[in-house]
Amino acid sequence: MRHSRLPVAAPVEERPLDREGIDRAFIGRLVREFYRRVRRHDRLGPIFAREITGDWEPHLEKMTDFWCSVILKTRSYQGRPVPAHVKLEGVREGDFDIWLSIFSDTAHNLCDLDTASIFVERAERIAQSLKLAMFFRLPAAPGGPVPA
Numbered sequence: 276m277r278h279s280r281l282p283v284a285a286p287v288e289e290r291p292l293d294r295e296g297i298d299r300a301f302i303g304r305l306v307r308e309f310y311r312r313v314r315r316h317d318r319l320g321p322i323f324a325r326e327i328t329g330d331w332e333p334h335l336e337k338m339t340d341f342w343c344s345v346i347l348k349t350r351s352y353q354g355r356p357v358p359a360h361v362k363l364e365g366v367r368e369g370d371f372d373i374w375l376s377i378f379s380d381t382a383h384n385l386c387d388l389d390t391a392s393i394f395v396e397r398a399e400r401i402a403q404s405l406k407l408a409m410f411f412r413l414p415a416a417p418g419g420p421v422p423a
């Protein structure tokens with residue numbers, strides 16, 4: 276049987292967001308304002324303070340690269356977010372709701388509604404995959420572990 280006429284389920288490549296004012300300078304401001312809020316949050320502030328003990332500037336630049344890659348498709352971020360989060364101690368699944376709510380407030384304060392919803396939708400998707408990597412465990416088999 277020939278399959279050559281079957282449609283190919285290729286992933287749809289997202290295009291760079293092309294909007295006036297949404298450039299690296301804007302993303303840098305968004306990132307800085309977001310982490311300013313995160314750092315003074317009662318629950319998230321101490322988590323970040325434990326990990327980033329010195330100069331915050333390299334983290335802020337890295338996060339600007341990250342968001343430029345996500346939104347503008349610049350490929351400026353080449354890191355691996357999953358291992359950076361899996362190794363964190365003391366993070367609960369519900370902390371992601373706090374993170375997302377601060378991110379959403381910041382985006383809505385700094386840009387128009389439609390642009391903010393694009394940033395928030397991408398953040399939600401990435402948060403979902405980070406949560407899966409950090410917290411998902413297969414349920415235990417009924418009757419306990421299978422003997423070797």
Ligand code: HEM
Nearest residue numbers: 322323326337341354355356359366370371374398401402
């Ligand atoms: C409760 C939620 C979160 C916490 C507590 C958290 C915490 C952190 C911390 C402490 C670091 C620095 C790690 C290091 O320098 O070694 C980090 C890095 C990072 N975070 Fe998060 N994060 C959260 C959610 C997110 C979400 C939702 C995103 C994306 C939408 C994200 C994207 C990143 C990226 C790209 C890095 C840089 C990883 C690397 O290349 O080193 N984080 N995060």
